[in-house]
Amino acid sequence: MTDRQDSESYEKRLEAVRPRLLAFARLQLGDQHTAEDLVQDALLAAYESLDRFRGQAKFETWVFGILRHKLLDEIRSRKRLQPISLNQDDYPDIEHFFAANEMWERAEIPQPWHEPEQALEKDHFWQVFDICVFHLPTNTARVFTLRELLGMDTDEICDSLGISEQNCWVILHRARLKLRACLEKSWFLNEEAS
Numbered sequence: 001m002t003d004r005q006d007s008e009s010y011e012k013r014l015e016a017v018r019p020r021l022l023a024f025a026r027l028q029l030g031d032q033h034t035a036e037d038l039v040q041d042a043l044l045a046a047y048e049s050l051d052r053f054r055g056q057a058k059f060e061t062w063v064f065g066i067l068r069h070k071l072l073d074e075i076r077s078r079k080r081l082q083p084i085s086l087n088q089d090d091y092p093d094i095e096h097f098f099a100a101n102e103m104w105e106r107a108e109i110p111q112p113w114h115e116p117e118q119a120l121e122k123d124h125f126w127q128v129f130d131i132c133v134f135h136l137p138t139n140t141a142r143v144f145t146l147r148e149l150l151g152m153d154t155d156e157i158c159d160s161l162g163i164s165e166q167n168c169w170v171i172l173h174r175a176r177l178k179l180r181a182c183l184e185k186s187w188f189l190n191e192e193a194s
Contacts, residue, residue, distance in 0.1 A: 132182035
């Protein structure tokens, strides 16, 4: 493959990952214009740094890492994101998972995931994961992704969003339960995906 063909191939891959990056940036910032600017900056930085891409991670993961750093810089420079106000509708419904005695309902007991590490290597898994995250209530998805995908400390999340630490942990717990249920139904227990 020539350098020109490599360049065109990477351009196509960058354009293909753009919608996912934009959706993620919009979720974090709540600002379409800034999200578009940061995604464009990340794509440009990736294109200009192609010679540093070693293939140790998937290309899309590498580009997401560039966006991740740009988002963290933006969030930290703002000191405060658009505060979230929480009401009952912002919490994913997880009550049906548990019986009155606070034990798992029989039909909701988490199932063992066979070879979950291998799922991470499949592009389709990440599409399912994205769908599951974006079906969470917006504020729940925001808190979850700030913590688990951007790696922010809980104190920093609480400070940025104007929520209490207890509230943050409740949101994270509920988000993880809901994501687990969604991933089980849509991926791990779905024989077509495996």
